[in-house]
Each structure stands twice: as C-alpha cells, then as structure tokens.
Amino acid sequence: MARKKEISKSKILDVAYRMAVKDGIESLTARSIAKAGHFSTQPLYLEFKSMSELRNQVLKRISHELRTDTLQKKYTGKPLIDLDLSYIYFAEKYVNLFKAMFVDGKFGSKIISDTLMELGIEKFKAQYPNTDYSDERIRGIVIANWITTAGMAALVVNKIARFSQEQIINVLNAQIHDAMLNDWLAKSRVKESPLFANEDLPY
Incomplete structure (x- = not known):
C-alpha cells in the first residue's frame, strides 16, 4: 500500500x-x-x-478572490465606482500584497491585469448600459479609470494623502465623465498603458 x-x-x-x-x-x-x-x-x-x-x-x-469577493463590495450602487472603492480599500488593508502585485509589478502582472480589465469592462457596462461605445472605446475609458484609481490607492498606501469616501467618489465621477467625453487614449493620440498592453495589437 x-x-x-x-x-x-x-x-x-x-x-x-x-x-x-x-x-x-x-x-x-x-x-x-x-x-x-x-x-x-x-x-x-x-x-x-x-x-x-x-x-x-x-x-x-488571489485573482479568483478579487473577482468573486474582494472587488465586489457595494458602497454606492454604481458598479464601476464600487469596484474602484473596493480596490482602494483593498490596497489600504493589504498593503504588502498591493505593493507586490500592483506597484512593484514583480509577480502576476498578466494574471492580475486581466482580472482588473475584465472587471472594469463588466462594471462599466453595468453602470452605463445604454452607451453605444465600441469595445475599444470602453477599454480606453476603463484604462483611464484604473489610472486614476491606482494613483489614489498608491497615495493612500504611501500615506501621501488621505481621502474621504465622498472625495474619492467625486474624483472618480469627474474622471469617468471626462474619459467618456474625451478619448484621451485613442491610438492616434497615445499608445496604450503598458499595464494593460495587448501583445496582439499591431502597435
């Protein structure tokens, strides 16, 4: 035996x-x-x-936990804003893990970035179901949103700044509104953020 x-x-x-x-x-x-x-x-x-x-x-x-629990908290009833808040509060609670995955970028960048992009697109469509944006345009809006969210999380984690939930929501709402009006990440303006770069794209 x-x-x-x-x-x-x-x-x-x-x-x-x-x-x-x-x-x-x-x-x-x-x-x-x-x-x-x-x-x-x-x-x-x-x-x-x-x-x-x-x-x-x-x-x-960890990616599964982020997708199914950690980044699925409800705060405002607005899916994309709630995702952003969940991310910032996650960063504040699990500083070492946040820095290892999202700041240092030494481990799991593809696994985690795929999770963030898929969740961001899903939450954007849930919050704005009546838009007729192309998938590429939505991806650009979501990337812009993650740039702002990750920046605020980094400021909080490094104790550079503190924000109330109302302040965070105000900044995020303004950023999302701007990204929907202005396609700052269009191919003709700037290459895609390296964090979410798609190796299959011809540029």
Missing part, C-alpha cells in the same frame, strides 16, 4: 495564500512556507515543479 501523503497540495497552497495576503508574494520561499506550515520543504518539491508554479497558483487564487 502506498504511503499516504502527510502534507497535501491544498494545505501548502492554503499556507502560501495566507502568507501572500499578509506579507506579499515576495514572502513565498520554500523555507518560509515550510516554516509557517510547520513541515519540511520536501512536500513543496513533491507537489510543485518549481516555486514559480506555486506562486502562479497562489496568484490565480
């Missing part, structure tokens, strides 16, 4: 996920995970081909 594994893959991922949320993705080393989980490093190398594979699976779990 084969010996039953004492440390399962799911247990390792649970430990790694909790560490990433608390201390950021950079905290995930074989030794630190083993120490936090009170087991040796051997199970990690049995269950995962590499630490990169483990980190990617943790990032996918």
Whole structure:
C-alpha cells in the first residue's frame, strides 16, 4: 500500500495564500512556507515543479478572490465606482500584497491585469448600459479609470494623502465623465498603458 501523503497540495497552497495576503508574494520561499506550515520543504518539491508554479497558483487564487469577493463590495450602487472603492480599500488593508502585485509589478502582472480589465469592462457596462461605445472605446475609458484609481490607492498606501469616501467618489465621477467625453487614449493620440498592453495589437 502506498504511503499516504502527510502534507497535501491544498494545505501548502492554503499556507502560501495566507502568507501572500499578509506579507506579499515576495514572502513565498520554500523555507518560509515550510516554516509557517510547520513541515519540511520536501512536500513543496513533491507537489510543485518549481516555486514559480506555486506562486502562479497562489496568484490565480488571489485573482479568483478579487473577482468573486474582494472587488465586489457595494458602497454606492454604481458598479464601476464600487469596484474602484473596493480596490482602494483593498490596497489600504493589504498593503504588502498591493505593493507586490500592483506597484512593484514583480509577480502576476498578466494574471492580475486581466482580472482588473475584465472587471472594469463588466462594471462599466453595468453602470452605463445604454452607451453605444465600441469595445475599444470602453477599454480606453476603463484604462483611464484604473489610472486614476491606482494613483489614489498608491497615495493612500504611501500615506501621501488621505481621502474621504465622498472625495474619492467625486474624483472618480469627474474622471469617468471626462474619459467618456474625451478619448484621451485613442491610438492616434497615445499608445496604450503598458499595464494593460495587448501583445496582439499591431502597435
């Protein structure tokens, strides 16, 4: 009879996920995970081909949590504004994870940026269901919105500025309105933001 594994893959991922949320993705080393989980490093190398594979699976779990819970909070009843507020409050609560994923950009930039873009487009369409904008125009509006939201989150996280919820909402409403009136990110004006660059586009 084969010996039953004492440390399962799911247990390792649970430990790694909790560490990433608390201390950021950079905290995930074989030794630190083993120490936090009170087991040796051997199970990690049995269950995962590499630490990169483990980190990617943790990032996918974080992405799932962002998509289904963390960025789905209700504050104003306006889907896109609520998404932005959820993001800013997430950054304030989980500073290390926010910096690792959204500021330093060392881990999971594609996984996370895809999640943010898909949510942003979904929430824009929910908040403005009667617009006849093209998919490209909506994408530009959402990118502009994320530029503003990420900037405010960075200011809050780095304690450069503090904003009341009313101030945040006022800034976001103004930015979204401006982006809907002025297509600042049109191809003829400026290349797409690197954070959300689509490698398949011919420019």
